[in-house]
Amino acid sequence: MEMKPAQLRQEIRTGNFSGPTAGYCDGYAQANLVILPKKYAYDFLLFAQRNPRSCPLLEVTDAGSGELTYLAENTDIYTDIPKYRVYENGVLTGEFTDVSHLKRSDLVGFLIGCSFSFESELIEAGVPVRHIEEGKNVPMYLTNVPCKEAGIFSGNLVVSMRPVPYDKISTSVSVTAGMSRVHGAPLFIGDPVKIGISDINKPDFGDRVTIEPGEVPVFWACGVTPQAVLMKSCPDFAITHAPGHMFVSDVKNVQLKFE
Amino acid sequence: MEMKPAQLRQEIRTGNFSGPTAGYCDGYAQANLVILPKKYAYDFLLFAQRNPRSCPLLEVTDAGSGELTYLAENTDIYTDIPKYRVYENGVLTGEFTDVSHLKRSDLVGFLIGCSFSFESELIEAGVPVRHIEEGKNVPMYLTNVPCKEAGIFSGNLVVSMRPVPYDKISTSVSVTAGMSRVHGAPLFIGDPVKIGISDINKPDFGDRVTIEPGEVPVFWACGVTPQAVLMKSCPDFAITHAPGHMFVSDVKNVQLKFE
Numbered sequence: 175m176e177m178k179p180a181q182l183r184q185e186i187r188t189g190n191f192s193g194p195t196a197g198y199c200d201g202y203a204q205a206n207l208v209i210l211p212k213k214y215a216y217d218f219l220l221f222a223q224r225n226p227r228s229c230p231l232l233e234v235t236d237a238g239s240g241e242l243t244y245l246a247e248n249t250d251i252y253t254d255i256p257k258y259r260v261y262e263n264g265v266l267t268g269e270f271t272d273v274s275h276l277k278r279s280d281l282v283g284f285l286i287g288c289s290f291s292f293e294s295e296l297i298e299a300g301v302p303v304r305h306i307e308e309g310k311n312v313p314m315y316l317t318n319v320p321c322k323e324a325g326i327f328s329g330n331l332v333v334s335m336r337p338v339p340y341d342k343i344s345t346s347v348s349v350t351a352g353m354s355r356v357h358g359a360p361l362f363i364g365d366p367v368k369i370g371i372s373d374i375n376k377p378d379f380g381d382r383v384t385i386e387p388g389e390v391p392v393f394w395a396c397g398v399t400p401q402a403v404l405m406k407s408c409p410d411f412a413i414t415h416a417p418g419h420m421f422v423s424d425v426k427n428v429q430l431k432f433e
Numbered sequence: 434m435e436m437k438p439a440q441l442r443q444e445i446r447t448g449n450f451s452g453p454t455a456g457y458c459d460g461y462a463q464a465n466l467v468i469l470p471k472k473y474a475y476d477f478l479l480f481a482q483r484n485p486r487s488c489p490l491l492e493v494t495d496a497g498s499g500e501l502t503y504l505a506e507n508t509d510i511y512t513d514i515p516k517y518r519v520y521e522n523g524v525l526t527g528e529f530t531d532v533s534h535l536k537r538s539d540l541v542g543f544l545i546g547c548s549f550s551f552e553s554e555l556i557e558a559g560v561p562v563r564h565i566e567e568g569k570n571v572p573m574y575l576t577n578v579p580c581k582e583a584g585i586f587s588g589n590l591v592v593s594m595r596p597v598p599y600d601k602i603s604t605s606v607s608v609t610a611g612m613s614r615v616h617g618a619p620l621f622i623g624d625p626v627k628i629g630i631s632d633i634n635k636p637d638f639g640d641r642v643t644i645e646p647g648e649v650p651v652f653w654a655c656g657v658t659p660q661a662v663l664m665k666s667c668p669d670f671a672i673t674h675a676p677g678h679m680f681v682s683d684v685k686n687v688q689l690k691f692e
Contacts, residue, residue: 216475219482223490224503231482243581244483322502351691354613359691432610432618 179246179422183254192256192271194418196290203356203427204420205232205245206286206397207255208404209273209413212237215282217325221400222284224322228331228399230355232423232430235283240274242285245423250274251283257416264408273413281413286397287356288420289334291427292349299349301342304383311418312336313377314396318370319361321403329403332379333361333369334396337389346392355430362393369393438505438681442513451515451530453677455549462615462686463679464491464504465545465656466514467663468532468672471496474541476584480659481543483581487590487658489546489614491682491689497538504682509533510542516675523667532672540672545656546615547679548593550686554612555595560605563596563642570677571595572636573655577629578620580662588662591638592620592628593655596648605651614689621652628652 179199185191195204210218222229233244240250252274260268260276289312293303305312312334319331338346343363351359366374374391375382379398385391401414415421438458444450454463469477481488492503499509511533519527519535548571552562564571571593578590597605602622610618625633633650634641638657644650660673674680
């Protein structure tokens with residue numbers, strides 16, 4: 175657990191590590207990956223500009239390149255993530271631990287901020303994070319709230335939910351409001367029905383978690399939104415990270431507050 | 434001075450107002466405009482993503498449209514700005530108070546945050562803003578600090594400078610750090626020579642202002658950066674606002690802190 179991100183990426187690159195990245199390299203930001211042909215890249219970049227809470231872009235590669243400059247140096251996003259998924263026309267067609275054989279001159283990589291970054295801050299501020307306590311994946315819900323459209327991309331917002339005690343809600347807002355590059359402050363606090371969630375105990379993605387008496391559901395914009403919106407539009411080719419198998423960057427979570 | 438933004442835009446649209454917008458519609462955000470053919474739009478959007486401090490995009494239109502949804506409704510960016518400049522191959526070829534005759538289906542409009550928004554917050558927080566006190570334009574300098582390149586766009590950062598008393602510098606940082614959609618916190622504080630400014634009394638753009646004993650030059654990323662970078666690359670066609678003649682939005686400066 176004491177590996178630096180560059181060491182972990184080295185282990186991943188050489189095939190010695192292919193598991194989920196949660197809990198590794200504590201304090202360093204992890205990122206979601208979407209790789210798309212350039213013909214879709216403008217619309218996706220515009221979607222991110224219009225929906226910064228659900229699609230906080232941390233870095234975009236040059237077309238044809240797997241290199242980064244901000245999140246990490248000496249890295250290749252086609253080899254340095256533990257597990258990838260390949261989609262053709264919106265259909266999952268393969269899972270790989272290395273996608274360098276799929277590199278093409280027209281592919282653009284998008285690295286998107288991840289709520290792992292703010293969860294560690296919440297815990298440090300004394301706000302309980304239930305799904306971590308219960309060893310589960312965060313519960314996520316498709317809402318009835320439309321995203322702002324951009325070109326071919328449209329669809330509804332996906333939110334993640336963390337139950338927060340009534341006397342910690344204010345802290346949960348303050349802590350995450352300062353982290354706009356990883357989803358920022360909650361979008362909704364309270365009644366799930368208002369955003370089209372009919373049963374809080376049946377998340378659309380992830381796991382159900384316990385909501386204790388005196389706790390209120392707090393909803394943040396979720397990075398699954400751009401993936402869901404993307405897949406709905408059935409691009410002819412896309413590569414993403416496999417769920418939970420993230421890009422581990424050299425940037426500390428705390429740095430994301432100031433850049 | 435008591436006009437609402439929608440009224441001012443109406444006056445502009447009907448040809449009754451064509452002057453600079455500074456001092457109008459106090460408290461409402463004003464924005465810089467760049468209109469470009471779609472063929473340049475991806476690189477420009479990527480430049481903004483990579484250089485958010487100097488190019489904080491508030492809104493991007495759909496190609497061919499002059500409408501906005503976030504900054505204002507019932508508006509047309511081709512008629513609602515008091516004065517425009519048209520550039521062909523990097524050369525200024527005309528100045529107009531209405532550019533609706535130049536609308537084309539491939540043109541994309543970019544609205545970029547403006548330091549007017551944080552200056553009113555600085556003044557409210559008790560930080561003097563010298564160029565306003567002296568009735569001048571803010572001094573701006575071309576630095577030796579390269580921006581992150583994106584496609585055809587590259588060039589050095591342009592900064593604006595405000596001299597701040599030694600006991601107000603901390604406040605000036607705190608106030609502007611909370612406004613990342615309008616350039617955010619200062620990038621540099623102190624010695625101008627370190628960023629390639631040889632004579633602080635000879636700004637590259639705008640006016641010289643007085644620096645009193647005990648005051649330190651504080652440098653913010655400036656919205657002239659994307660314009661300078663853009664013009665350097667000589668796009669075959671571009672429309673911008675004329676300096677000081679901004680788009681006056683319905684969004685309050687204070688809202689920019691939270692969205």
